[in-house]
Amino acid sequence: MRKITFGVANSLDNYIARSDGGVDWLLWTKEVSSITSKFWKTIDTVLWGRKTYEVAVRAGAPSFGNVKNYVFSRHMKKKAAKGFELISRDAVGFVRRLKAEPGKGICLMGGGEFGRSLFESDLIDEVVLNIHPVLLGSGIPLFHRMQQIDLRPIECRPLKNGCVLASYRVEHR
């Protein structure tokens, strides 16, 4: 089974973007870039919740090359951006089949309601947060109400830019 990593940059109060999708508060450094590109080599598929996808597209990241990009939305009216494939039905079943296929790791970007359904279906194996030193106070939330998910820490690494990279293994039920 392929590993699914829920990876995201968040504020200390767990927002992934401002209410208007703004990510001006994200700190991007060579260190982060090096960690990201190292991780990128371990995956070949990215799963996008609709809101995170919209934030990324608006921020000018039209798609991530060299990997297969799926955006999940039941109600998205627009065509998915170039490089993205829209999955509008049975997201959980689709991801379950994807996980069972041969291949490299899978990254779930952002989360919200799509993340919740994958957590509650016990499909996520690792959680990696790049926690930024700010309380945004409002915005698009990282987590939604869901079942309890127990975690086992893998690593907690303070970055030079003031962020904390915290990774956890999900304790499968």
Place this chain on the structure above:
Amino acid sequence: MRKITFGVANSLDNYIARSDGGVDWLLWTKEVSSITSKFWKTIDTVLWGRKTYEVAVRAGAPSFGNVKNYVFSRHMKKKAAKGFELISRDAVGFVRRLKAEPGKGICLMGGGEFGRSLFESDLIDEVVLNIHPVLLGSGIPLFHRMQQIDLRPIECRPLKNGCVLASYRVEHR
């Protein structure tokens, strides 16, 4: 001016207790006890939001000795538990005066709406979170919607029990 530290144990998804006030998920070890008692020597006053106070009283912590305990609530009908003084009006003004008095550090326990009013009045100097390795999924939230608060990291220390102790200095406005 005395330092006010916002200190609390939280889940990775930022709850301070289950919806029913349950804190069975809190991990208490000798290491945590030693960190807490070291911190305890630097303060002489604890400020409690009403919900955190109720969680603590229910968990059998009737008051914290050797420090002055204030519980803040505009609507609490019951008399405050032994060892606590109820402040029901002008919480921000009260805390501002307290901060200007001579004395040791002040700890704000929990937060919620009371925490927000102190953050927004720029009265909090440090944020210390004992982040537990669990996504509770629901419960009493640590943070409420508020203004943006910029932070500067002081320390990020992984504890033996899987928690992460993350402390930040508030960038005053």
